[in-house]
Amino acid sequence: MKKILLSGFIALSLLFTTTSCDSDDDDRETVITATDLPQTASTFITTYFPNATYQVIKKQDKPDADGSIYDVYLTNDFEIDFDANGNWIDIDGNHQAIPVELIPEKISIYITTNYPNQFVTSIDNEKTFIEVELSNNLELVFDLQGNFIRIDK
Template structure:
């Protein structure tokens, strides 16, 4: 019985040790940086679309994420924005708040007004080949880069 308990304790200890040494799902270490260390275009973006809002955290990924994001910004209004190495936004998550309308192309806005008049965009992802928006009713829509509707994402 003592051997079983000792083996179990050893196995659990090794499991905790292995997960404590894991640096994330992709081995990527993040660094917390100052907002002043963001690319100028990212800082200008935040100032333009979120005036008067303060930064809660700014992280820099040492290795870009699969979507190309290098900087992860969390703002005091609960918005989260990811930027690439050049400071271009990759995705914006309003955490159930409306994304500023100026960030959504007129063509996509027209489609949303015609087809989802009582909904607003809570998240937008600027993918390499498409633009994905999530609406306040949790429906995700996919558009091409010209703003043409492609499909509802499931």
């Protein structure tokens, strides 16, 4: 009988522990309009994606680890994350080519030289490195100066 009570107590303790650690309340996001985006982000979108319109724009209550706070989804299937000042952090083309002018020149030269038949489909401007994904799904990591570091696994 003691084993049954002890097992029941442990099961209830685990249940309460896991539900009390739920972090959904910490990551709240709200849908906003284009007028609520920082001007820098709006200008970026109209400059590099002039034919796309906004599908959904979400603002998080607190930034992600990479600093992004705005998630912008465009009708051309591009997803762009911006920080609180409207600077882009991530651009995901969903298997479409990222505009070449958004790729740092040194990285673009490296890719053209070493992967001539590929194009960049995603670029992440992290705090300490830049990661690009190529059309063959290969992920390359560069330092902030555009020097190749490694192929990401």
